[in-house]
Amino acid sequence: MKQILYWIYGLTLLALLAACGSAVQTPAPASAPASEQAATPAQATTSEQAAAAQQSGSSESSAASSEHVEMPLPPALADTSLSAKGDANRGQAIFASSCAGCHSTATNVLLGPGLAGLFSVNGPTLPDGVDYQGMLPNGKERSEANVAEWIRTGGSGSIGSMPPMPLSDEQIADLLAYLRTLE
Secondary structure: OHHHHHHHHHHHHHHHHHHHOOOOOOOOOOOOOHHHHHHHHHHHHHHHHHHHHHHHHHHHHHHHHHHOOOOOOOHHHHOOOOHHHOOHHHHHHHHHHHOOOOOOOOOOOOOOOOOOOOOOOOOOOOOOOOOOOOEOOOOOEOOHHHHHHHHHHOEEOOOOEEOOOOOOHHHHHHHHHHHOOOO
16 A cells, blocks of 8 residues: 555656656655666656757757847947836836837837837838938937937938927936837
């Protein structure tokens, strides 16, 4: 009877460990039958194979990621002096109420360009035929200070007109913090 209880206990532990995704192995109880003890090396082999598969998968993904080299941001794009003071969650709410009518958070163009990648090296995706050559529509470089000025004063570009948005310094910081999360 004790052997059956040990067997049930051992299976329960294995099931819990498998459910948790743990690679920890529990040794078979000392009084377990020889057939159960023989199963333990097979389980070890299986978990070793799983660990090897994870390592090869991670080395493949690191090899793939090493092919895609991230270019460093130019100083104007790397400067986070305004967005560092903001909160991206509040910025998301500001975007939803003030910007989402004209801009998407992806690459698709609505009335204005999608703002994904605004603070990346390549910048946002613009409609065919529009090329600001990495600058803002007003010809200024893409920096947090210049984007904040563009938001507050508005202006015209090849795509259309941006109305001025009278946002406080805190709202601008929050909005810029959110825009930095868009890839």
